[in-house]
Amino acid sequence: MxxxxxxxxxxxxxxxxxxxxxxxxxxxxxxxxxxxxxxxxxxxxxxxxxxxxxxxxxxxxxxxxxxxxxxxxxxxxxxxxxxxxxxxxxxxxxxxxxxxxxxxxxxxxxxxxxxxxxxxxxxxxxxxxxxxxxxxxxxxxxxxxxxxxxxQVAELRIVKACYESLSRRERQVMALIVSGLLNKQVGGELGISEITVKAHRGRVMEKMKARSFAQLVMMNSLLREAHSAAEA
The missing domain is CATH 3.40.50.2300 (Response regulator)
Structure with missing residues (x-):
């Protein structure tokens, strides 16, 4: 002792x-x-x-x-x-x-x-x-x-910084594609063409530094969890 x-x-x-x-x-x-x-x-x-x-x-x-x-x-x-x-x-x-x-x-x-x-x-x-x-x-x-x-905190800080670099439209596209909507469906929701959705999607992947769609989904979940924790 x-x-x-x-x-x-x-x-x-x-x-x-x-x-x-x-x-x-x-x-x-x-x-x-x-x-x-x-x-x-x-x-x-x-x-x-x-x-x-x-x-x-x-x-x-x-x-x-x-x-x-x-x-x-x-x-x-x-x-x-x-x-x-x-x-x-x-x-x-x-x-x-x-x-x-x-x-x-x-x-x-x-x-x-x-x-x-x-x-x-x-x-x-x-x-x-x-x-x-x-x-x-x-x-x-x-x-x-x-x-x-x-x-985890360092990872979240990086993801937040990447997300802050997205435009308002890119954030809208990101939210819809990670929810499971196809490009055509996203275009219908936002009133833009499928080609435009593809262009926004590419920029989202680039700015978020996501190597795959699955990684983008994980990043979105991380952001949502952090937001929920901040509101609790």
């Missing part, structure tokens, strides 16, 4: 042997928010020993003032904080840092609180004193999940 009264050096001495790190292939940044300095220092030493970058904060406000990490990341977050509690912070960053999984830690068991945290998207809810293996496994899983989310 990680005993937070120990020094960082003691944590490193009792850590896993070299070569047995649970760190995945993709390194990342672990944000740690806890108002207890001994907890912050202990976790910082443990995280750095495993090969991840650690950034520590004494309060939620300090964390909010800091820039996000450029790559995969996760947040180890104490539930009870002096200014803004962990659950409130979770709500604040739910949209802006959706690609940063949260691991909650608390000094006492609180089932309703853990249920609320997990429903809001937390990946783990651990109680102090923390088990070293459980914590490191949770961090490894969170960083791997964040890596996938970062890739």
């Amino acid at each position: 990680i005993m937070f009264s120990l020094s960082c050096q003691a944590i490193l001495q009792r850590g896993r042997p070299m070569g047995t790190s649970v760190m995945p292939e993709c390194a990342g940044t672990v944000f740690i928010v806890d108002d207890d300095v001994s907890v912050r220092e202990s976790l910082e030493g443990l995280i750095q020993h495993e090969g991840w970058e650690a950034r520590v904060f004494a309060s939620a406000r300090d964390f909010l003032d800091a820039p996000p990490a450029p790559g995969p990341s996760c947040l180890i977050l104490d539930v009870s904080l002096p200014d803004l509690n962990g659950l409130d912070l979770q709500n604040l960053i739910a949209t802006d840092r959706a690609d940063m999984p949260i691991i909650f830690i608390t000094g006492y068991g609180d089932v309703p609180m853990s249920v609320r945290a997990m429903k809001a998207g937390a990946v783990e809810f651990l109680t102090k004193p923390l088990g070293e293996d459980a914590l490191l496994d949770a961090v490894a899983g969170a960083i791997e999940r964040s890596s996938r989310l970062v890739d």
Whole structure:
């Protein structure tokens, strides 16, 4: 078990042997928010020993003032904080840092609180004193999940940029062809010739950088999901 009264050096001495790190292939940044300095220092030493970058904060406000990490990341977050509690912070960053999984830690068991945290998207809810293996496994899983989310966000950003380059008519054509209508049917819907539809369709494929019609359909689904999520 990680005993937070120990020094960082003691944590490193009792850590896993070299070569047995649970760190995945993709390194990342672990944000740690806890108002207890001994907890912050202990976790910082443990995280750095495993090969991840650690950034520590004494309060939620300090964390909010800091820039996000450029790559995969996760947040180890104490539930009870002096200014803004962990659950409130979770709500604040739910949209802006959706690609940063949260691991909650608390000094006492609180089932309703853990249920609320997990429903809001937390990946783990651990109680102090923390088990070293459980914590490191949770961090490894969170960083791997964040890596996938970062890739998805980057992909969505590219697709959105491509879609923004389409003209109003090209967007209309795209919406109709991905719904399954034939070129002739699209022309009937829009009051244009089939040849014109084919020309618009070609430009849509080019601007969206779609290598196939199936890929264009997937891009459209991605855009619709993002739009629905934004409205939720």
